[in-house]
Amino acid sequence: MDFSALQTFLSTTVAELAVKVLASIAFWVIGRWLIAKVVALTQASLNRSQVDATLSKYLGSIVAVALNIALVLGILGYFGIQTTSFAALLAGAGVAIGAAWSGMLGNFAAGAFMLVLRPFKVGDFVSVGGVVGTVHELGLFATTLVTPDNVLTTVGNSKVFGDTVQNFSALPVRRVDRTAQLAAGVDPLDAIARLRAAVAKIPNVATNPAPDVALLDMNLNGCVIAVRPYTHTANYWQVYFDTNEAIVRVAKEAGWPAPMPAQVTHIVQG
Incomplete structure (x- = not known):
């Protein structure tokens, strides 16, 4: 060798x-x-x-x-x-x-369809696939959201495309739903006038449409007033908390008693 x-x-x-x-x-x-x-x-x-x-x-x-x-x-x-x-x-x-990997290909196809149909874009506040948050990225296979508690969450595009999509940023304003429970004996019409004036002073509340303040329901405690201002999505939580504070402040200033269930006692003598 x-x-x-x-x-x-x-x-x-x-x-x-x-x-x-x-x-x-x-x-x-x-x-x-x-x-x-x-x-x-x-x-x-x-x-x-x-x-x-x-x-x-x-x-x-x-x-x-x-x-x-x-x-x-x-x-x-x-x-x-x-x-x-x-x-x-x-x-x-x-x-x-x-x-x-049919699931991965399904995610890819769903991402392509969403890119064409454009149900939302980066920066929109949405609810997709059971997750609520701000769109961070629309990727090839998944959509990335940042939830309100600042958690980066990834949802497969097929789940996003196959489920209900709610885009809270698509319209100029959205409604904030709050209620005010009144005690029995409190005049609901006076309460509506007071609450409407208080809500109108909250920063970032839209004037068009005007806030909805109306008699919603009646129960054993008394009347229930719906307090529903409108605002831009970016100001939603600020208006939400300010509306709660306005309801408490109006009740305190008006001297409304705390709502208690009404009880009627019948005494029957034998």
Whole structure:
């Protein structure tokens, strides 16, 4: 056995393989850096063109996936692997993976439909898939929300698209629903006038439509007054809490007694 020839072959092969591995690592690092730059420039260009933030992020995700696949194919081609054979293998694997990951493909399709139908956009306050929050991102497979208690929550696009979508930011104002329970003997018409005047002074309450203050119901405690001001979604909780404070303040200033269940006692003598 010619050990010198074997040694020369191994040293040459190992050296070439080491160069290719190092070059592949360099290609991967530089390629990923360039992909990030391209995606950032693409989204910046779309933002300058005043394209909706939801669409720009969605297109950025698609560009990133496509460029990463191209990068992997390029590295494989550098190693001498026939990319056409790899593409055929990838297509065959894609069928099997598609059958196994039908849920993921459903999320992708739902995201595409939502991008076209536009039931909401980034920054809207919505209720989707049983989650209430502000839309942070509409991704390829999932929608990310920030809930009112500041928790980042991810919901699959298929669940979002297949369930009821409530967009609280679509209209200029939304209604705040509160009630005032009166004690028996308190004049409801006087209470309505006092509450209507108090609610009108709350900051950020819309004048059109005007707040709804009316007799809602009657029970054993007395009359129930509906207090329903309108405001922009951004001011909802401020108006909600201020309305509660206004109801308490009006009751205190008017000297209304605390509502108590009315009881009637009948004494029957035998």
